[in-house]
Amino acid sequence: MRRPSLTARLALSAILVALPACSRGGSGSGSASGRHPPSSGASAGSVSPAAPGVYVHTGTADLSPAVAGVPSRVYVPNSESNSVDVIDPVTFKIVDHFAVGKVPQHIAPSWDLKTLYVDNNNGNSLTPIDPITGKPGVPIPVDDPYNLYFTPDGAHAIVVAEGLRRLDVRDPRTWAVEKSIPVPCDGVDHGDFTADGKQMLLSCEFSGQLLRLDVAKLEFTGTIPVGGSPVDVRLSPDGSVFLVANQKRDGVSVIDLAALKETAFIPTGKGTHGLYPSRDARVFYASNRLDGSISVIDAATRTVTATWKIGGSPDMGGVSIDGTRLWLTGRYHRSVYVIDTATGKLLHTIKVGKGPHGLCLFPQPGRFSLGHTGNFR
Numbered sequence: 001m002r003r004p005s006l007t008a009r010l011a012l013s014a015i016l017v018a019l020p021a022c023s024r025g026g027s028g029s030g031s032a033s034g035r036h037p038p039s040s041g042a043s044a045g046s047v048s049p050a051a052p053g054v055y056v057h058t059g060t061a062d063l064s065p066a067v068a069g070v071p072s073r074v075y076v077p078n079s080e081s082n083s084v085d086v087i088d089p090v091t092f093k094i095v096d097h098f099a100v101g102k103v104p105q106h107i108a109p110s111w112d113l114k115t116l117y118v119d120n121n122n123g124n125s126l127t128p129i130d131p132i133t134g135k136p137g138v139p140i141p142v143d144d145p146y147n148l149y150f151t152p153d154g155a156h157a158i159v160v161a162e163g164l165r166r167l168d169v170r171d172p173r174t175w176a177v178e179k180s181i182p183v184p185c186d187g188v189d190h191g192d193f194t195a196d197g198k199q200m201l202l203s204c205e206f207s208g209q210l211l212r213l214d215v216a217k218l219e220f221t222g223t224i225p226v227g228g229s230p231v232d233v234r235l236s237p238d239g240s241v242f243l244v245a246n247q248k249r250d251g252v253s254v255i256d257l258a259a260l261k262e263t264a265f266i267p268t269g270k271g272t273h274g275l276y277p278s279r280d281a282r283v284f285y286a287s288n289r290l291d292g293s294i295s296v297i298d299a300a301t302r303t304v305t306a307t308w309k310i311g312g313s314p315d316m317g318g319v320s321i322d323g324t325r326l327w328l329t330g331r332y333h334r335s336v337y338v339i340d341t342a343t344g345k346l347l348h349t350i351k352v353g354k355g356p357h358g359l360c361l362f363p364q365p366g367r368f369s370l371g372h373t374g375n376f377r
Contacts, residue, residue, distance in 0.1 A: 249265070
């Protein structure tokens with residue numbers, strides 16, 4: 001979401017051979033290099049292997065060979081400071097800081113896991129980051145990039161141009177516009193794809209609607225009114241429904257995309273904003289930005305099984321490679337939070353720039369990235 005004050009992811013053996021002395025991802029233990037191969041670790045009420053289904057390739061043992069040698073880092077876009085802070089998840093210290101374009105909203109891994117892109121919303125550009133060096137490159141001119149997604153086949157980049165009320169479908173190599181799709185709602189910003197990759201569900205934050213996109217035709221095929229302020233979107237592990245965080249309804253909508261309807265609603269906490277599957281995909285962590293809490297949602301029963309009160313303003317982020325840590329920005333508190341997923345305890349608060357938003361923890365397990373802050377499959 002754009003704040004009111006702003007202008008509007010196969011082999012385990014290959015990894016172990018390449019990184020023999022590395023430590024657990026983001027767990028706060030291991031070598032000073034910060035490189036993290038897969039290892040066991042439990043999230044709340046779960047075991048380490050990924051559950052079958054949509055997220056079967058995102059378990060602890062599923063780091064792609066494409067990220068071999070990439071140091072584990074946490075990249076934090078500071079929307080109101082026009083900068084990125086880089087955190088070492090072993091030491092919990094900021095190890096780099098650099099300026100980017102105006103109003104950086106999210107940091108998205110490319111489909112092939114080779115580049116990270118900072119979405120400079122008001123700067124009308126993407127800042128590429130080499131994840132091996134952690135250094136930024138030359139900005140790429142792109143209109144109004146509030147968010148960035150990649151089709152599951154890697155053929156297209158979808159730039160969510162929120163302020164311009166359109167989706168710009170671009171070539172992910174040249175960034176040339178292939179098609180611009182007008183959006184029939186206000187505040188389009190987050191989305192996810194069906195299991196077969198043929199459709200996409202997008203949220204319209206300011207007009208309380210969801211949109212269905214035909215990925216082959218690149219045309220909208222339906223609208224779902226949910227009210228409130230729908231934000232983050234995630235597909236359920238079995239691929240049957242979508243979960244949509246709704247920050248003004250203080251909960252999560254369960255969406256049947258084929259039927260174009262909300263089939264259930266899960267009350268969570270005030271200002272529900274982000275949704276993140278655990279490493280085994282048995283639960284989702286819902287960040288309640290205005291409540292200072294995280295709700296743990298059982299993916300099978302779609303009920304809240306725990307509420308972790310951490311204070312502050314937990315916003316967007318990701319889960320460590322081993323699944324033992326949840327990293328979230330503190331949007332209104334110039335902070336990044338590190339939460340133990342076994343206990344819900346706040347372990348660390350790291351001070352960063354002003355307005356930290358779409359944090360990207362990288363690398364994470366998965367064959368490819370669908371974009372956003374790290375939606376892997």
